[in-house]
């Protein structure tokens with residue numbers, strides 16, 4: 001730990017003086033938001049660790065040269081991802097989503113019985129398992145988080161516990177050959193050496209292979225004021241126009257796009273080599289989306305300054321609401337101890353004066369404390385045993401699923417607050433509505 005800490009200190013010093021674009025190395029970087037010194041979003045901890053908890057600067061920039069929106073304060077991925085608390089399969093919406101995903105990819109691009117599929121950041125196998133159910137011949141999952149990848153106990157799936165990059169790509173090619181399909185979901189925003197990984201993808205892909213990745217969409221972040229997507233794990237916030245510039249440098253192109261409602265707005269990008277058959281059949285959706293982005297100003301720094309002002313407005317509304325409720329003596333718990341919660345808490349300045357504790361559905365988090373803010377995390381049993389007056393729904397992107405799950409809480413008079421995209425109180429009206 002102490003050796004690692006020294007590394008982090010070094011990286012902090014470097015980023016403080018040297019801000020350049022991770023994609024094009026350009027220097028026309030404009031500050032969008034500065035969150036100050038922030039604890040790591042995935043750094044759930046025990047009481048004994050409070051004093052030694054590391055904090056890092058968190059600043060979001062826009063590159064005027066290649067339009068990439070990015071966090072410039074890179075923290076060593078070894079600390080971020082080796083003990084990851086995010087088990088995809090714990091979320092039902094995600095499970096269903098990935099079954100559909102595997103079926104679509106197989107029918108559109110693969111002859112499953114002869115195909116090799118590689119997943120970058122395979123988590124607990126939530127996508128590879130449905131691919132296996134489609135009888136894909138060779139499945140390889142790569143993930144650096146050993147506690148998550150080790151849960152894939154499935155003989156149909158080969159696992160590599162490592163960071164994907166040129167070296168691991170070559171290892172896969174040597175052992176299994178080139179890939180017909182490479183998939184990466186919610187990881188393409190996480191990769192410090194983005195150029196190295198994209199190069200490894202281009203190298204590992206067959207000439208007519210397809211690379212599909214899903215990642216949160218910049219447009220949704222701007223439109224729904226989802227500043228809570230910004231944390232150290234999420235280095236990049238992609239628009240299509242920024243990705244087109246990026247992939248062009250590696251002989252690749254985006255040939256289709258598909259908006260995905262999951263995570264409160266992601267985009268699925270379909271990428272292939274620029275002289276492949278897929279590139280020749282590029283969907284009109286690509287051109288339409290690029291035009292739309294330019295018309296909305298995703299290539300202009302003024303757009304991001306406006307975003308910053310609107311986000312500050314939401315913070316004021318939320319803090320006023322929480323302050324008013326606390327003055328009335330109401331109990332408030334947070335729901336969903338995610339990275340997004342961490343960002344909202346730290347940006348807004350939410351403390352024990354505003355909320356009392358956190359509730360989370362993932363059993364692995366119970367008994368831990370939230371990073372930075374140190375709220376104790378309880379399981380959702382607490383909602384029936386000792387319900388708070390209000391639940392602040394940090395996982396607001398899953399609001400419908402949460403409201404359904406917490407129906408008895410709502411019906412018995414509990415209320416929910418959404419922090420974004422609007423600050424709102426949701427409740428089931430009863431005779432007693434003086435809360």
Ligand SMILES: [Zn+2]
Pocket residue numbers: 021022023024025026063064065066067068
């Ligand atoms: Zn750039």
